[in-house]
Amino acid sequence: MKKITIEHLARLEGNGGVTATIDGNVVTDVKFLVNEGPRLVERLTLGKTPEEDVNLVPRICAICTLSHKYAAIRAMEKALKVNVGPKVKLIRELMHLGEMVESHALHVFYLALPDYVGFPNAIAMASKFPFEVKIALEMKQYGNHIMKTVSGRYIHGENPVIGGFGKFPSRDELVWIKNRAIQFMPFVLKTVKLFAELPYPDVPESETLYACCHPPDKKYGIVGDEIILSNGDIIDVQDYKNLTNEFIVPHSFCKRSQYKGKPYSVGALARVNCLGERFEGEARKMYKKYFNARWTKNPLFNNAAQALELVYAFERIPGVVDEAVKLPDEPLVLYSQKDGKGAGAVEAPRGTLFHAYEVTKGLVSHTDIITPTAQNAEDIERYCYITAQKLLESGQEEKIKDRMDLVIRSFDPCISCSVHTVQVKRAPEEDWKTKIAALKTDVSPVIIGIGSPGHSDDAVGLELARRLRGQGVKEVWIEDEALEKSGAREADERRPLLFLDAVDFGERPGKITIMPLQHAAWNAVLSHRLLPLVTSQISFDQLKNSYILGIQPASLEDGEQISEPVRLAMEQILEQLKN
Amino acid sequence: MPDNKLKIGIYELTGCAGDALLIIDCEEELVNIFKAANIEAFLMAKSDNNDEVELDVALVEGSVSTEKELEELRKIRKRSKALIAIGICAGLGGMQSYFLDDKDWAKNLKAVYGGVEMIHAKALPSKPIGDFVKVDYFLPGCPIGKEQFLSTFARLLAGNPPELFRFPVCVECKWHENDCLLNKNILCLGPLTAAGCGSVCVNHNLPCVGCWGPSEEANRTAEYKLLLEKGYDPALIKNKMANFSGTSITQFFARLKGETK
Numbered sequence: 001m002k003k004i005t006i007e008h009l010a011r012l013e014g015n016g017g018v019t020a021t022i023d024g025n026v027v028t029d030v031k032f033l034v035n036e037g038p039r040l041v042e043r044l045t046l047g048k049t050p051e052e053d054v055n056l057v058p059r060i061c062a063i064c065t066l067s068h069k070y071a072a073i074r075a076m077e078k079a080l081k082v083n084v085g086p087k088v089k090l091i092r093e094l095m096h097l098g099e100m101v102e103s104h105a106l107h108v109f110y111l112a113l114p115d116y117v118g119f120p121n122a123i124a125m126a127s128k129f130p131f132e133v134k135i136a137l138e139m140k141q142y143g144n145h146i147m148k149t150v151s152g153r154y155i156h157g158e159n160p161v162i163g164g165f166g167k168f169p170s171r172d173e174l175v176w177i178k179n180r181a182i183q184f185m186p187f188v189l190k191t192v193k194l195f196a197e198l199p200y201p202d203v204p205e206s207e208t209l210y211a212c213c214h215p216p217d218k219k220y221g222i223v224g225d226e227i228i229l230s231n232g233d234i235i236d237v238q239d240y241k242n243l244t245n246e247f248i249v250p251h252s253f254c255k256r257s258q259y260k261g262k263p264y265s266v267g268a269l270a271r272v273n274c275l276g277e278r279f280e281g282e283a284r285k286m287y288k289k290y291f292n293a294r295w296t297k298n299p300l301f302n303n304a305a306q307a308l309e310l311v312y313a314f315e316r317i318p319g320v321v322d323e324a325v326k327l328p329d330e331p332l333v334l335y336s337q338k339d340g341k342g343a344g345a346v347e348a349p350r351g352t353l354f355h356a357y358e359v360t361k362g363l364v365s366h367t368d369i370i371t372p373t374a375q376n377a378e379d380i381e382r383y384c385y386i387t388a389q390k391l392l393e394s395g396q397e398e399k400i401k402d403r404m405d406l407v408i409r410s411f412d413p414c415i416s417c418s419v420h421t422v423q424v425k426r427a428p429e430e431d432w433k434t435k436i437a438a439l440k441t442d443v444s445p446v447i448i449g450i451g452s453p454g455h456s457d458d459a460v461g462l463e464l465a466r467r468l469r470g471q472g473v474k475e476v477w478i479e480d481e482a483l484e485k486s487g488a489r490e491a492d493e494r495r496p497l498l499f500l501d502a503v504d505f506g507e508r509p510g511k512i513t514i515m516p517l518q519h520a521a522w523n524a525v526l527s528h529r530l531l532p533l534v535t536s537q538i539s540f541d542q543l544k545n546s547y548i549l550g551i552q553p554a555s556l557e558d559g560e561q562i563s564e565p566v567r568l569a570m571e572q573i574l575e576q577l578k579n
Numbered sequence: 580m581p582d583n584k585l586k587i588g589i590y591e592l593t594g595c596a597g598d599a600l601l602i603i604d605c606e607e608e609l610v611n612i613f614k615a616a617n618i619e620a621f622l623m624a625k626s627d628n629n630d631e632v633e634l635d636v637a638l639v640e641g642s643v644s645t646e647k648e649l650e651e652l653r654k655i656r657k658r659s660k661a662l663i664a665i666g667i668c669a670g671l672g673g674m675q676s677y678f679l680d681d682k683d684w685a686k687n688l689k690a691v692y693g694g695v696e697m698i699h700a701k702a703l704p705s706k707p708i709g710d711f712v713k714v715d716y717f718l719p720g721c722p723i724g725k726e727q728f729l730s731t732f733a734r735l736l737a738g739n740p741p742e743l744f745r746f747p748v749c750v751e752c753k754w755h756e757n758d759c760l761l762n763k764n765i766l767c768l769g770p771l772t773a774a775g776c777g778s779v780c781v782n783h784n785l786p787c788v789g790c791w792g793p794s795e796e797a798n799r800t801a802e803y804k805l806l807l808e809k810g811y812d813p814a815l816i817k818n819k820m821a822n823f824s825g826t827s828i829t830q831f832f833a834r835l836k837g838e839t840k
Contacts, residue, residue, distance in 0.1 A: 038644060038702050039593060039675035043687040048818055055788045056674055056822060062597030062722060106603070110624075121625035123613045141606045152779045154604050155597045155722045156790065159783045166783035 024507030028515040067348035074344025087327040098146025103349035109136030163333035178321035195307035196290035204387040210270035222347035263378035266351025268305035432514040457553030461500040503550025510565030517546035588620040592641030594668035597722035656712040670717040671825030675705040721790035744774040747794035752778035
């Protein structure tokens with residue numbers, strides 16, 4: 001068994017890594033790891049005032065600082081029944097757009113582009129791409145300038161508060177911002193061309209579900225009181241848990257999200273997929289020109305989507321300024337409400353960010369923060385798996401490491417932002433024995449032997465199940481029974497399943513491997529027999545805890561004989577599985 | 580090719596990455612920063628990082644909150660002539676050091692992550708890096724400031740130690756001709772907080788939240804008593820003082836406890 005490890009993912013905000021474990025020609029494990037230590041941010045806000053919370057939570061992440069502030073303010077204003085005026089809303093939108101410009105410009109040019117043009121970093125890239133590096137710097141600087149003008153500082157500005165702003169930016173400052181946005185437009189359009197036309201490889205293409213805030217009035221936008229999904233579902237932000245459904249995966253200790261049992265993606269690509277038809281002006285033209293089916297299934301197009309959103313931002317900023325300068329500065333909205341409950345969502349540059357609070361007697365009594373990277377973690381792992389598996393199948397093993405790096409970076413993950421994440425280190429080289437031992441310590445798994453009789457080694461799963469039964473092991477099913485007796489299993493649908501099957505993973509005959517059952521849902525080679533069982537019978541919890549124990553067959557030809565190496569493997573498995 | 584440029588490494592432990600980002604935010608100067616010194620390691624900015632080379636200066640952001648980070652920090656210290664803590668997480672432990680009592684921390688860790696046993700790596704209560712290795716200098720701030728960083732960087736190039744403000748935010752506030760918010764009975768932490776931010780909150784009509792950490796000259800007891808006189812709740816005052824002070828607030832709380840007995 002060999003492992004490909006990217007220990008430190010460079011050019012990300014924060015500190016993370018990924019591990020893919022390979023056995024023969026199958027990927028048996030992919031883990032997206034976050035090496036950041038726990039900060040217990042949700043806990044340390046308890047007992048604080050809503051204002052202190054709004055001071056503290058932006059420190060979750062320096063790059064999404066204003067998104068955190070904005071989401072926290074939206075949630076608190078909902079909880080405390082604070083209604084702000086139109087100018088406050090416009091200036092908040094401006095700061096939010098500034099953050100998006102800053103973050104997207106940094107990501108597309110500095111963090112993503114070097115991979116596609118073969119440089120280790122943006123500074124080194126300057127010799128060959130002086131224009132791109134310079135424009136990137138100016139765009140990022142401009143985004144920063146907006147953030148500083150509105151929030152008071154480049155990072156962790158405190159000017160946005162519950163009820164409005166300590167101080168509004170002046171008319172002159174706003175007009176400067178507007179004029180500069182107009183000057184940028186020709187370069188922003190070039191940016192879209194550059195990133196929409198990059199040669200994105202088609203591994204890892206795979207359909208997914210996208211989610212983002214649903215802005216009002218049929219406009220494109222980056223806040224909303226509802227969430228929209230690419231399948232058309234709409235969810236009220238107050239019911240955000242119906243989308244995020246957080247759960248803990250036993251192997252990574254990082255809270256994850258899934259919607260109706262499936263991973264989903266958030267971020268610029270999700271927004272363009274859900275709301276792209278709402279673009280106006282130049283953004284609409286560019287969308288019409290470049291958007292195609294590959295954008296709906298290839299996460300690498302997130303770079304192109306971010307470039308498209310830069311056009312949106314640069315077109316929207318002058319409009320925001322025009323509206324804002326007509327309005328008088330609004331005094332801070334004071335409130336007397338001491339108790340309440342509310343959730344707020346904004347689109348951080350890298351995806352939907354939720355803050356939810358309960359305030360009791362003027363102090364925070366419950367905090368829940370769900371970040372974009374926590375929501376994307378499942379899809380990041382899934383796309384990494386697809387990448388590794390497909391490249392392995394086509395004999396391009398040497399490309400796996402760099403390609404996975406590209407995939408992860410395309411999600412623009414903000415790892416310091418993963419508030420729920422505990423440090424995890426690379427998985428130890430667990431072989432099938434240790435994994436089975438671990439499975440058995442919890443609750444004994446339900447064992448299901450599958451295969452086809454009369455095809456030599458393909459019958460090994462069935463044969464194993466029969467012999468286990470013969471030795472008095474309880475709860476062993478044979479393929480057809482498993483389908484029939486599904487009703488009997490409903491009572492304990494959280495119990496792990498262990499499928500026994502012949503799996504051709506290109507190794508020496510009789511070699512045993514173990515992999516998460518979830519891989520069957522992602523991999524056609526594994527799923528031919530398993531998928532009907534997996535999709536029709538198994539709950540999400542069960543899927544996450546279940547495994548396939550695979551034995552490399554020597555032959556799948558017609559015949560009644562099980563080969564010698566596979567027989568030896570059977571003996572080992574019997575030894576391990578009997579009580 | 581060997582040269583005599585300063586070898587600098589920039590490292591991130593647990594935090595928001597804001598101090599590293601602030602360095603990237605020195606947009607116009609960034610190219611010159613990379614030219615003037617050999618930036619041997621800077622994970623946020625480059626992928627060709629050298630983690631073996633002996634360094635003249637290591638800049639470390641973030642607090643220590645896992646055993647792995649502690650190991651990493653010790654290695655960095657070993658191969659660096661000078662080590663500078665950048666930001667209040669590295670220097671004081673940051674907001675994540677709020678649970679000063681380790682048992683309290685463990686209880687809260689369990690509340691977040693449930694009964695999940697952490698078999699992969701051991702989490703530690705967040706602590707400033709100075710609790711484990713010698714720290715030569717500390718740039719305060721949440722995040723650090725651009726002017727402060729650039730002047731420090733320039734002084735390092737010239738072989739000089741950083742020179743920092745020793746006075747509190749109030750001095751900068753006076754430079755900006757702001758009215759004192761404490762005089763208006765608003766809970767402002769300016770008198771306790773290290774200067775360097777340019778009194779940015781008060782310039783925006785908002786009270787100082789103390790994010791640069793405590794000033795050397797701070798008289799916490801006096802401010803505490805003053806705020807009590809103004810009718811503020813003791814728990815609120817203590818929280819506000821603790822939010823950005825990390826473990827450095829421990830002594831003050833102990834003293835306060837002694838006095839109120």
